[in-house]
Amino acid sequence: xxxxxxxxxxxxxxQAVLPGRRILGVRLGKTDFIDDPAALERELPGARIQRVRRxxxxxxxxLESGEAGANRRSVLLLxxxxxxxxxxxxxxxxxxxxxxxxxFSLDDGRELRYTDxxxxxxxRIFSNGQADVLGGLxxxxxxxxxxxxxxxxxxxxxxxxALLLDQHVFRGMGxxxxxxxxxxxxxxxxxxxxxxxxxxxxxxxxxxQDVLNEAIRSRGSSISDYVDAEGQRGEFQLxxxxxxxxxxxxxxxxxxxxxxxxAGRSSYFCPRCQRAPRV
DNA sequence: ATATGGCCCTGGTTGC
DNA sequence: TGCAACCAGGGCCATA
Numbered sequence: 001x002x003x004x005x006x007x008x009x010x011x012x013x014x015q016a017v018l019p020g021r022r023i024l025g026v027r028l029g030k031t032d033f034i035d036d037p038a039a040l041e042r043e044l045p046g047a048r049i050q051r052v053r054r055x056x057x058x059x060x061x062x063l064e065s066g067e068a069g070a071n072r073r074s075v076l077l078l079x080x081x082x083x084x085x086x087x088x089x090x091x092x093x094x095x096x097x098x099x100x101x102x103x104f105s106l107d108d109g110r111e112l113r114y115t116d117x118x119x120x121x122x123x124r125i126f127s128n129g130q131a132d133v134l135g136g137l138x139x140x141x142x143x144x145x146x147x148x149x150x151x152x153x154x155x156x157x158x159x160x161x162a163l164l165l166d167q168h169v170f171r172g173m174g175x176x177x178x179x180x181x182x183x184x185x186x187x188x189x190x191x192x193x194x195x196x197x198x199x200x201x202x203x204x205x206x207x208x209q210d211v212l213n214e215a216i217r218s219r220g221s222s223i224s225d226y227v228d229a230e231g232q233r234g235e236f237q238l239x240x241x242x243x244x245x246x247x248x249x250x251x252x253x254x255x256x257x258x259x260x261x262x263a264g265r266s267s268y269f270c271p272r273c274q275r276a277p278r279v
Numbered sequence: 280a281t282a283t284g285g286c287c288c289t290g291g292t293t294g295c
Numbered sequence: 296t297g298c299a300a301c302c303a304g305g306g307c308c309a310t311a
Binding site: 032033082083084099116117118119120156157158159162224263264 | 281282283288
Binding site for chain 3: 002003006145165177220243264
């Protein structure tokens with residue numbers, strides 16, 4: 001579910017209420033999606049939340065652990081929402097929905113809860129202050145300059161859809177926003193990165209940033225599971241132009257939207273606006 | 280380097 | 296109504 005705009009929305013919601021809060025305790029349900037469950041129970045009680053930020057599709061919690069004094073350490077808590085992960089703060093006495101597997105009790109009577117039907121999400125903790133996984137990720141699509149974007153795409157012979165989805169190239173893009181960006185830029189998902197022309201790269205760069213920024217403004221896309229940190233659905237699904245619109249008319253040219261598999265994922269495009277590469 | 284398919288899991292939808 | 300097949304905002308791994 002959650003791509004950059006959804007994660008950004010959740011991060012903003014949590015950053016507004018969590019900094020300064022202390023974690024009192026951790027309760028766990030199923031733990032097969034947690035790298036080291038015991039480490040959570042060991043490191044988190046007593047830790048104070050400094051900041052919540054986004055890195056690609058990861059939520060990063062900067063924590064200060066240990067008593068104010070000698071043995072205080074900075075701890076990083078990483079949460080990836082996978083397809084169906086939800087993070088919400090609620091009053092501690094609120095009933096927990098099905099598939100809620102992590103409960104962080106806070107010092108203000110509330111709880112931060114992680115719910116994930118499919119458990120494709122991941123939770124990792126780093127008590128040494130640095131998280132290796134974050135270093136391997138590619139450019140943030142919203143921070144990259146046009147020159148950086150062009151350089152990252154132009155050097156590659158992979159299909160543009162695969163490049164946009166590859167977190168080692170661009171961190172945060174997912175299936176929805178990749179298709180929406182390609183449609184806006186009028187670029188077929190199977191085009192080879194290195195074969196894109198300058199004008200196409202420029203259009204794609206702008207389309208990608210526009211789509212992501214508009215989606216953030218709409219608080220993300222809610223297809224089925226996604227809700228923000230307050231449990232509210234997003235609204236950008238109302239503005240999708242191709243995603244899951246197979247057989248419907250293109251908003252630009254009225255041709256019928258098609259669905260094909262690219263990079264192993266359903267890919268929606270307009271066969272008239274987005275010309276297929278010659279094979 | 281790039282592409283493909285299986286796998287991880289649960290649940291909703293579609294079609295027979 | 297039942298039931299199987301297919302699909303889903305992600306990502307990792309093995310294989311070619």
